Amino acid sequence: MRTNRARVGDVVCFLLAVGLMVLALVDGLAQHIAPVPLTADLVLGGLCSLGVWLRRRWPVGFAVIAGVLSVYATSASGAALVALFTVAAHRRFAVLAPIVVGYALAPFVTLLVRPDVPVASWSDTLLGVALAAAVLASGMFVRARRQSLRERAGRVEAEQELRVAEARQGERNRIAREMHDVLAHRLSLLSLHAGALELRPDAAPEEIARAAGVVRDSAYQALEDLREVIGVLRADVDRSDEPPERPQPTLTDIPDLVEQSRHAGMQVRLDWQADALSAGSAGAGRSAYRVVQEGLTNARKHAPGREVTVSVRAAPGDGVTIEIHNPYPAESSSADIPGSGVGLIGLTERAALAGGRLEHGPTSAGDFQLRVWLPWPTH
Template sequence: MDPSAAPRHRRSRRDWLVDSAMFVLAVAFGFYTSVERLHATPLPPAWLFPLDQLVSMLGCAALWLRRRWPVGLAVTLVALSAVFEMIAGPMLAALFSVAVHRRPRTSGTVFALSLLAAAVFTRLRPDPDIPPLAMLTLGLALQGAAVGWGLFVHHRRRLVLAQRDRVARLETEARLRAEQAQHQVREAIAREIHDVLGHRLSLLSVHAGALEFNPGADPADVARAARVIRESAHQALQDLREVIGVLRAPAGEPSAPTRPGPPSLADLERLVAESGQAGMRVELCDDLGARESVPDRTGHAAYRVVQEALTNARKHAPGGAVRLRLTGAPGEGLTVEVVNDAPAPAPAADVVAPDAAGGGHGLAGLAERVTLAGGRLEHGPVRRDGDGGRGGWRVRAWLPWPT
């Protein structure tokens, strides 16, 4: 539907001014024509002159309805203009209204009818003082000017509406992009906090549980466990301060001048050693041969894969052996595979997978991290023959390693 064709239930101050101007111009046109005819030769037949004035006044009064029924009023005045001369003023105003408030096709149809009415008027009531062709040309020029002006206003209004819609769409798109960026930032922060603190807190839980269930342990072991708890708690606080520092830092500035970079494959030995101190049996098989050439982004994602897999194994398969394998080469990609056995004392039915126990938030965030790095993540249970029906869990990630 044409937006300019929507009915107006209430006139604004501008509408009142425009309608009043149209009415005054139509009255002035009719008054001028009437005065001219009083001092010149009246158009035949002479008895139509008083009726012409009456019809002109009614047509001027009807202009106040041009916003409600523009097409009907215009067609009526065009039909009357085929017989009455002084109705030309209201008729031109009606043509202008149709061109403004209706589609160009409708305006063109009404304009064609007005041309036909002008030809009929020239035929029925020729002016003795003006040649018929000149009289017809003058009428066509006035009607064409009214319709052309109205079409200009119509298209200008549509252009303004289109620009407003475009601005509104751009604002909406900008708001959606900002919300999406904020959502992505929140997800990245959540993944980082989960990966960093989840590993540290799981170490704290393991060592604290050992102290709780072995109250009569050797004092040296208690002191060692307490030291590991203290160091892990301190490191967790440091990691948390780094994340908060990133959030508080101004845009484009580092959070601290000495802030260490993200962990990479060079830190895997330390990660494996921490897990070993917590009682895990981790076997590392490194077939890369050129670990230092792995890009930082790929190395960081690989480190997080191993960290999350070890944390899940520590929570859901305590006591089970873990095998970590790194393979790949430049141009082929980096493959990280972590496989943990089910805990030896527990049957397979009691083995809880990470997705089932923890809701899978860690693996879901890990999958997003790997995908953002351009890789793929696979995880699921594994079954091996000869293990008494026990199974385990495998996490396998492929990451790009360009040449």
């Protein structure tokens, strides 16, 4: 569909063709051209002027017809110039070149076809050449500008698609890292209680039932989490501007996480120095939760049955500081544990992305310490 700008352009081109046709009529009357050739000239010129309305649909065909008719009809010169501009603006140079050559030869053919038309002076000839060159250059400029805008729009669209793809991939990678922490925590609970059932087959029925219940719940939750993350990673939808639906823990969920570990048989002491946390940063809260979760998982792997101390201090402006202490394991204790060290690498990356820092290693007291600081802006 044509725009209002295109309609205005067509009107201007039609008026230009009609105006030049009127000038040709006035010039023909002034030169006392016979009525029959003059009438035929005007009829052909009028038909070419009406053809201006079809120039966008058939630019090459219109240019060829207008060029051929302009050999006889001098009143069709305006329509021919419009046709030349249209071809230059809408077709590549390989199509334009033969038409330009034909238009350049048309005045010489006119001398043979219309001996009644006086030969133009040098000044008129130079003026006509300059006008045709200006029309040709204008059309080529319009085409070059339109092509440049089209290419720019294509680049912008391609860059936007690339940003969307990168954002989608980044979101999926983030979800995968989230699920590593979740599954590692749940599977470590499952392994702990399964080992307890294996080592104490003569335990009281209540303890066996409780341990079996934890194993069942942990396995069920692990399967649910795994099913959800696989569904998200397979989904071909743009989730670049949405956080993952699960998990979405916050700082206020850390005490529940500690209680779950106690319920699973761990000895965990929580030093809680964080109040009014509901107004804290969601990203910092989620990262803090993952730090505590991974720290408890590591302690369960490397120091089973030993007391773990979790310290959480949070305040706007001061940030969130988390310290986890557990007895330092023997060097060989982690050799046969799958994925040892991967969790700390992921936590280091998570803290760096959040603008924080992570430190871990042995202390002078012989404990293993995991210390993380995360920013918490005041606004």
